[in-house]
Amino acid sequence: MSREIELSKSYDPKKVEEKWYAYWLENNLFKADVNSSRKHFSMVIPPPNVTGALHIGHALNNTLQDIVVRWKRMQGYDTLWLPGTDHAGITTQIVVEKHLGKKGLHRSNLGREEFEKEVWRWKEESEKVIIHQLQKLGASLDWSRKRFTLDEGLSRAVRQVFVELYKEGLIYRDKYIVNWCPRCKSAISDLEVDHVEVSGKLYYIKYPIIGTDKYVVIATTRPETMLGDTALAVHPEDERFAWLDGKKALLPLVGRKLPIIKDTYVDREFGTSIMKVTPAHDPLDFQAGLRHNLPQILIFDEEGRMNENAGKFKGLDRYQCREELVSELKEKGFLLKLEDYRHAVGHCDRCRTVVEPYLSTQWFVRIKPLARKALEVVKKDKIKFIPSLWTKTYYEWMTNIHDWCISRQLWWGHRIPVWHCSDCQEIIVEVEEPKQCRNCSSSRIYQDEDVLDTWFSSALWPFSTLGWPERTEDLERYYPTTLLITGFDILFFWVARMIMMGTKFMKAVPFCTVYFNGLIRDEHGDKMSKSKGNVIDLLEVIDKYGADAVRFTLAAMAAPGVDIPLSEGRMAGYRAFTNKLWNASRFVMLNINPEEDLTSYSRSELTLIDRWMKSRLNTVVKDVNQNLEKFRFHEACHTLYHFIWHEFCDWYIEMSKPYLSSDKANERRREIAKTLLVEILEELVRLAHPFMPFITEEIWQKLPHKDISIVTAEYPTYKPHAYDEEAEQKLGVLMELITKARNIRAEMNIPPSRLIDLYLGIKDNLMREFIEEHKDHIINLAKVKSLNIDSVLPPMQGCARGVVPYVELAIPLAGLIDFEVERQRLQKEIARINDDLMALRKKLNRKEFLIKAPPEVVANNKERYRSLEERFAKLTDSLRALSDHNQER
């Protein structure tokens, strides 16, 4: 009775998940052992941003990592899966600013120090949420090694790397055109700019040529930048503009005299073939400006507000300025025309503001030397990308890479380890804060205001988390890490940069394999976003379906390298699966007392059904292991799902039932059946554990076991000699004939409550013997009253008939048979077989096929033909007999 209560009719995840996660933690099961003599497996988590909570994409990423790490742990590896979070500079700062905004505050009111404190508080909260979510998901991370990118140790690593790169000349400071986000008031890197197609306008503006009554027409999408024009440019070989030689143009509204330069960067085919040059606000113009010694006039400030160089437009926002300037141009006759124009405009990928090319002084990483090495290690296969199609993308990007702007005008992040001397302007770059200027000994020094790009510290993650620059035991043992699992969307941002930094500072790749998981989308393939309202909340779905079902759904859909359309319907489906597994276990538990009922047995005591099940399980063990080796999570899941539901539950448990009831079997058989059920189930839950950690632990703990947890139990391994051909072949026949009998019942509308008489004709002696021995199963599963087995069917009339390999079936339906229904049923099947026969005949009649196809393929086809032909003949006979009978009546 107490056991009935223990095993409720449906699986309730809430009752078991929390309990087992706490148990795992108490027993330190996730902790890596740096002194272990076993082989190691190591992996670092892609650190989630401390911006709030994890989304379902994180759940996918971490589920896959957890599957691998649990699998490796059970295989006996000393596993390290290192957890941590990322400070996520801009992203977090924006989130906290918005949060403050709701309270009517702005960071400028707080000041840098207070604001930083505020972000730290946010970080603490967010990290708590993230850790809680990961634990709910069952992630087996080594929490004793948790890291954060702004931790003291990691910050030290950042400074060390900066200083070393600087001293090698790989970091430099320069005045350059960068991507500028006026909302963030910061520079951002090329990667952080999203190019979005938008409908804009192309403005055609007349620029008068001084000393003539002529003008040239310039087309631009950003007319306000004309305030910073310092030249016009034409292609040197463009004859159409030869007349401009030695002339100057007059900048409308401003009155500045503009020289006309000749430069090949002008495209003669495009637009009006003559360009305005704005060196402080366009990257190409900037380069041209350097070539031609043009002045650089900055016309707006860091917020995108016009400055004193904009004359009377000073103080206006860039777009207001555009409006007013254009209307004035129109008024004064300088605006020739306006055209609709579609073009790609850069947006800040964090806040969606339109970015501006903007001249400012920034810090850069000279990337080529680093990229060259990083390219080499992948080309030499020191790092493998899965799916491999990303390799090519990586090569292309690494080859065309530009210097990396790493300074950000933010308050949240690693302060750049650079000090400026107020007296002599010396720049001091040191790991430790200097007390005085090393040049003039002045103590009037101050630290650079800027912080580093978040990805600068993320790039060090695989070794900074292990203790670098100290030579720790962890670093020695676990670097390079074995595997990285991440999304392909951060291939350039993160993966590529880790490879650059790892090869540079560790002289070794940061990981040996990178698996890229797909991106989660909604069921219609749309991106999930809060504004669309199609986001799936992680804790909510875990609450609704259970962590195991959520995990299994994600893993089952994780085909490599493709987007994953996720719907809750899927999760409901896999919740049903966990429930199925639960109930299969419940069946075993309710029938068996593991302490008393188990026995040892010899192979000769097993039925063919037992042998079939063991053989099938062995094959499934092979498949699952092989699929995990190849990161084919979805196939591993499908194999498990099909085996558990449609082989173990549908057939094996069903066929075990007669042996468990007291009247149908002898004591010895019953013992063995019970033992086998327990044995198979136990191996099965171990096999499924990496995918569904909670339910498998719950079941496993109720079964006889040695270790303290399934977490460290041995993972099933394939035994090459355990394949049992005889059992698989014979059970195949048994199952097919039962299915056929059921099929006839259903099609002849025989109600399930009505038992049938079943006649079987089996020529093959061995097969007949086997079926004889297992007739009870046919009786049970096909609902048979009397079963007659002989080498041929007796002559009978008024029967429904069927044929499967080795076996003919007849079901007398005296008084019940609807001849028309039976005739149609037979004709349908005959037609289907006939189609197959014709296709096969065609194939077998071709000489080339017989000569060139592999012999086993030919043999296989011939056998299929023979078998189909036999069924065809028998069914045709049945149909004829039916017609004869019909006529007699």
Place this chain on the structure above:
RNA sequence: AGGCACGUAGCUCAGGGGGAGAGCGCUACCUUGACACGGUAGAGGUCGGCGGUUCAAAUCCGCCCGUGCCUACCA
């Protein structure tokens, strides 16, 4: 503009040179002592189009159409 994917059952997608698959949905029957989050049976597809390679193509190759994604300094 280039690059890369994808187009298979009503829906969402696996598969990947020799017998068209899954989940959900659908139809019929069934509260059978593990499970109605269940059982049994079933319907449904010229595997985007056109060519090519091959004894054999949904699968490999080319072109086309359609859909996504990434990269890009054309005013």
